[in-house]
Amino acid sequence: MKNVLYIACLSTLLLCFQSSIMAQIEMSTFYTDKDxxxxxxxxxxxxxYAVTINLPSVMAGYYNNSFKFNEVLIKEDNELxxxxxxxxxxxNPDGLNFQANASxxxxxxxxxxxxxxxxxxxxVRVINQTFIPKSAIEFLWGGNAQFIDQTxxxxxxxxxxxxxxxxxxxxxxxxNKISVGLRAKxxxxxxxxxxASSVASIYTAPEIYQLTATTDYTLQVGGLPELxxxxxxxxxxxxxxxxxxxxxxxxxxxxxxxxxVPVNEKITLQASIQNIGKINWSSDxxxxxxxxxxxxxxxxxxPLLEEGEISTEQLLDSISxxxxxxxxxxxxxxxxxxxxxxxAQYQIMEDLAAGAFIYSQSFRGISTSAFxxxxxxSFGSTLSVGTQYAVLSGGxxxxxxxxxxxxxxxxxxxxxxxxxxxxxxxxxxNFNVRVGVNLIFGNIKKIEQKxxxxxxxxxxxxxxxxx
Amino acid sequence: MQKIHTIILAIGILxxxxxxxxxxxxxxIKVDFGEQEFAVPLINSTLSIRDALDNFDTGGELVVEEDxxxxxxxxxxxxxxxxxxxxxxxxxxxxxxxxxxxxxxGGAGTEMDxxxxxIKNGTLKVSAQxxxxxxxxxxxxxxxxxxxxxxxxxxxxxDYSNSNPTVADxxxxxxxxxxxxxxxxxxxxxxxxxxxxxxxRLDQVAVEFLSLEPSAVQGYFDKQSxxxxxxxxxxxxxxxVSAGKILLKDPKLRFIVENNIGIPTEIKxxxxxxxxxxxxxxxxxxxxxxxxEINYPSITEVDEIKTTVIQFDNTNSxxxxxxNFNPEKIVFDMGxxxxxxxxxxxxxxxxxxSKVNIDLELEMPVWLSAEDFxxxxxxxxxVSIFDDVVEAEFKLISENGLPIETGIQLYFETDNGxxxxxxxxxxxxxxxxxxxxxxxxxxxxxxxxQLVMMDQFRINNIAQATKIRMKSIFSTADxxxxxxxxxxxxxxxxxxxxxxTIKIEEE
Numbered sequence: 001m002k003n004v005l006y007i008a009c010l011s012t013l014l015l016c017f018q019s020s021i022m023a024q025i026e027m028s029t030f031y032t033d034k035d036x037x038x039x040x041x042x043x044x045x046x047x048x049y050a051v052t053i054n055l056p057s058v059m060a061g062y063y064n065n066s067f068k069f070n071e072v073l074i075k076e077d078n079e080l081x082x083x084x085x086x087x088x089x090x091x092n093p094d095g096l097n098f099q100a101n102a103s104x105x106x107x108x109x110x111x112x113x114x115x116x117x118x119x120x121x122x123x124v125r126v127i128n129q130t131f132i133p134k135s136a137i138e139f140l141w142g143g144n145a146q147f148i149d150q151t152x153x154x155x156x157x158x159x160x161x162x163x164x165x166x167x168x169x170x171x172x173x174x175x176n177k178i179s180v181g182l183r184a185k186x187x188x189x190x191x192x193x194x195x196a197s198s199v200a201s202i203y204t205a206p207e208i209y210q211l212t213a214t215t216d217y218t219l220q221v222g223g224l225p226e227l228x229x230x231x232x233x234x235x236x237x238x239x240x241x242x243x244x245x246x247x248x249x250x251x252x253x254x255x256x257x258x259x260x261v262p263v264n265e266k267i268t269l270q271a272s273i274q275n276i277g278k279i280n281w282s283s284d285x286x287x288x289x290x291x292x293x294x295x296x297x298x299x300x301x302x303p304l305l306e307e308g309e310i311s312t313e314q315l316l317d318s319i320s321x322x323x324x325x326x327x328x329x330x331x332x333x334x335x336x337x338x339x340x341x342x343x344a345q346y347q348i349m350e351d352l353a354a355g356a357f358i359y360s361q362s363f364r365g366i367s368t369s370a371f372x373x374x375x376x377x378s379f380g381s382t383l384s385v386g387t388q389y390a391v392l393s394g395g396x397x398x399x400x401x402x403x404x405x406x407x408x409x410x411x412x413x414x415x416x417x418x419x420x421x422x423x424x425x426x427x428x429x430n431f432n433v434r435v436g437v438n439l440i441f442g443n444i445k446k447i448e449q450k451x452x453x454x455x456x457x458x459x460x461x462x463x464x465x466x467x
Numbered sequence: 468m469q470k471i472h473t474i475i476l477a478i479g480i481l482x483x484x485x486x487x488x489x490x491x492x493x494x495x496i497k498v499d500f501g502e503q504e505f506a507v508p509l510i511n512s513t514l515s516i517r518d519a520l521d522n523f524d525t526g527g528e529l530v531v532e533e534d535x536x537x538x539x540x541x542x543x544x545x546x547x548x549x550x551x552x553x554x555x556x557x558x559x560x561x562x563x564x565x566x567x568x569x570x571x572x573g574g575a576g577t578e579m580d581x582x583x584x585x586i587k588n589g590t591l592k593v594s595a596q597x598x599x600x601x602x603x604x605x606x607x608x609x610x611x612x613x614x615x616x617x618x619x620x621x622x623x624x625x626d627y628s629n630s631n632p633t634v635a636d637x638x639x640x641x642x643x644x645x646x647x648x649x650x651x652x653x654x655x656x657x658x659x660x661x662x663x664x665x666x667x668r669l670d671q672v673a674v675e676f677l678s679l680e681p682s683a684v685q686g687y688f689d690k691q692s693x694x695x696x697x698x699x700x701x702x703x704x705x706x707x708v709s710a711g712k713i714l715l716k717d718p719k720l721r722f723i724v725e726n727n728i729g730i731p732t733e734i735k736x737x738x739x740x741x742x743x744x745x746x747x748x749x750x751x752x753x754x755x756x757x758x759x760e761i762n763y764p765s766i767t768e769v770d771e772i773k774t775t776v777i778q779f780d781n782t783n784s785x786x787x788x789x790x791n792f793n794p795e796k797i798v799f800d801m802g803x804x805x806x807x808x809x810x811x812x813x814x815x816x817x818x819x820x821s822k823v824n825i826d827l828e829l830e831m832p833v834w835l836s837a838e839d840f841x842x843x844x845x846x847x848x849x850v851s852i853f854d855d856v857v858e859a860e861f862k863l864i865s866e867n868g869l870p871i872e873t874g875i876q877l878y879f880e881t882d883n884g885x886x887x888x889x890x891x892x893x894x895x896x897x898x899x900x901x902x903x904x905x906x907x908x909x910x911x912x913x914x915x916x917q918l919v920m921m922d923q924f925r926i927n928n929i930a931q932a933t934k935i936r937m938k939s940i941f942s943t944a945d946x947x948x949x950x951x952x953x954x955x956x957x958x959x960x961x962x963x964x965x966x967x968t969i970k971i972e973e974e
Contacts, residue, residue, distance in 0.1 A: 296508065299506055
């Protein structure tokens with residue numbers, strides 16, 4: 001238990017070094033029943049079954065760093081009113097981060113033979129991350145008068161990444177029971193939309209409120225048709241074939257690494273790093289860049305004198321040229337959202353375990369960290385449930401739940417990092433859930449017990465013969 | 468049995484999950500729209516006097532001297548008449564009682580006291596009659612009717628048709644003919660010859676000049692007046708004046724007369740007055756009502772145009788009082804008179820190109836003093852821009868480089884002229900004139916900053932308005948003592964911004 005406390009303290013310190021915690025994450029797979037999807041987050045994890053076939057499982061999640069819905073949505077009868085003033089007040093001073101992810105494991109097979117483990121998997125990932133500076137929300141909702149003699153940052157960042165993953169997992173357990181694992185993944189990019197630079201601001205001068213707009217804004221889009229700004233359609237599907245096919249030219253390698261260290265019979269430490277790699281976008285990849293500065297000081301009366309009216313065309317042209325995006329075909333690469341997990345588990349009793357973990361994820365310059373403690377309880381071999389309490393450094397408190405129901409070889413599981421929204425859906429700023437089914441065959445313990453029994457029987461019979 | 472319990476437990480958990488989530492179904496979400504406050508610049512303009520005068524419809528021309536001092540000149544055509552209108556040629560005839568006659572014609576005291584008559588159009592009619600019973604070839608020559616540098620001859624046949632008398636009527640076009648009357652006579656002769664070459668005298672021969680239109684006439688022209696023509700000139704800069712005065716120093720009124728009527732001529736005006744927009748009038752006092760002689764080309768200068776410039780200033784007229792009356796319109800009758808002194812010793816020339824043209828130039832050096840000079844102009848107003856405005860605060864910064872104090876007021880009015888609100892407190896809204904030196908030149912600009920708050924009450928008032936009336940009041944620095952000079956590079960800057968609170972509602 002001392003070790004657990006030590007790990008917990010260490011984890012807390014590590015958490016404090018994280019500069020910001022802002023993304024939606026999935027923590028529970030790391031410590032869930034290792035016969036379920038544990039090796040998703042740690043390729044070094046060895047389960048209890050010789051063969052695991054992962055049937056489709058789906059994870060969907062949402063996270064924002066600033067508010068719970070019930071803090072900004074007031075319910076009256078069957079109507080919810082969004083109180084923008086309250087929302088703005090609660091938005092983090094650094095801005096509002098919003099992330100919505102989805103991950104589908106379409107199929108996977110893992111086989112353990114002795115101290116070796118090998119597996120293949122296929123999955124589809126969709127990661128959407130939006131950052132809105134607080135001043136942008138204040139500006140757009142309340143107008144610019146609150147920013148007189150100030151520069152309002154309007155640099156909204158939007159990052160969308162969608163790709164397919166084909167993985168090959170290899171695991172090895174050393175004689176001392178320490179196991180290591182590697183998952184090599186060939187990722188095929190489906191679509192990417194990322195904000196490479198996001199300078200967009202408006203300065204309101206105090207004299208007569210002259211406005212200076214500045215942009216240095218670059219969007220990189222890959223795997224999608226060229227953006228069509230001529231006839232108002234978002235994408236020009238006629239010029240391009242649409243979203244990339246199942247596999248294509250936009251691809252890249254990535255790796256997961258893991259280690260599991262059984263300290264003794266009670267304590268197990270494990271760590272993993274996921275998604276070390278990137279996707280290179282070379283097909284249907286575009287850069288949209290806007291860079292300029294426009295000063296609007298007010299209308300000049302001279303055209304009124306010369307032509308009898310003031311034309312807004314010139315003004316609009318100037319504004320348009322300031323915010324005009326120049327398009328170029330340009331390849332780029334997208335780093336995958338890399339994740340670091342470290343945790344410890346203490347086996348209190350045979351069917352009861354407790355643990356602690358640290359989670360950290362980084363994507364597009366935004367880091368997400370969490371620290372949590374957990375407890376797992378098995379009810380025979382049929383039902384296993386667990387819960388964890390995790391603190392995100394943005395201040396969000398999460399009470400998670402994991403559960404798996406085993407009916408013969410069919411294993412149904414559900415994991416969530418935050419179960420409270422299930423009972424009070426508006427009382428959350430973070431929610432995710434993974435549900436799925438896998439098939440498990442060949443209980444290794446039973447096989448080993450049988451082998452030991454058979455071996456003992458042979459020994460007994462041999463000794464009987466001897467006797 | 469334990470497995471059954473755990474399955475029931477799992478199903479129970481799933482049930483709780485689904486039932487809680489279903490609570491969110493059928494819920495509408497709306498937004499509590501509130502107010503936005505925007506701060507935007509509206510006007511940021513620096514106007515020089517050149518900008519304004521180049522583009523304002525003053526109707527005048529701006530003349531800028533090297534030192535940028537300006538003079539505004541209004542020009543207008545007052546009068547134009549054609550000289551040939553004073554010449555009228557009656558039809559006349561000459562009896563030819565023998566084969567050669569010389570008939571006295573024209574001269575002093577007659578209506579045809581001409582020396583030469585260039586004929587542009589007209590008809591020569593020759594009539595002849597004889598009882599001679601055979602065909603005769605007749606050639607009639609008018610010795611002082613010249614065509615192609617030779618006397619004019621008319622040839623015709625007296626065609627005998629077995630009955631008497633034999634008659635001939637011949638008409639000839641006299642275009643491009645010159646009738647030389649310098650000897651005050653017309654000489655005509657003819658021959659009538661039969662086929663054997665024998666000459667005869669005809670019983671009757673007559674020559675008539677009909678419908679003569681001259682292209683040029685030289686001779687004596689009696690005193691004669693051209694009809695007076697009425698017209699007016701609008702002085703735009705004064706048309707919207709509602710009060711106050713602008714006093715201009717040293718204005719001038721010039722008549723520029725171009726004349727190529729080769730006869731002594733004078734121009735004359737029986738009526739020349741100014742009206743202001745209050746309906747008041749002031750007569751122009753000058754020698755014009757007595758008639759003023761103008762230059763004219765001599766007989767040897769037929770194609771030349773003689774120009775006469777007649778200038779009126781404060782030494783020979785009341786033009787300064789007239790302009791400082793700030794007229795919006797100058798009304799006049801203008802005419803001309805030839806040979807006003809009836810000098811019958813003067814021979815003159817008039818052609819069909821001769822005319823008298825009078826242009827007027829009203830020269831106003833922009834060197835003035837103004838005292839509460841007020842201009843008002845009313846326009847339609849669309850108040851829908853205020854629909855969602857809760858309140859607004861206008862910020863006006865003006866920097867005045869003009870030697871003129873300006874007060875601007877905007878009145879919001881209903882259709883029947885009721886004022887429902889005004890934008891400024893006019894008494895506090897004067898933009899001070901730039902400082903001038905003793906010679907009226909600007910030495911220091913002035914700056915003023917003011918805030919105008921419009922709350923919901925005032926905006927509700929303005930929402931009733933359909934028209935906006937702009938009232939501008941101008942006074943020069945030390946108006947009573949110093950006239951200020953205006954140069955084209957004088958500038959005035961207006962910077963106007965607004966902070967407006969807008970009500971946002973769900974559409």
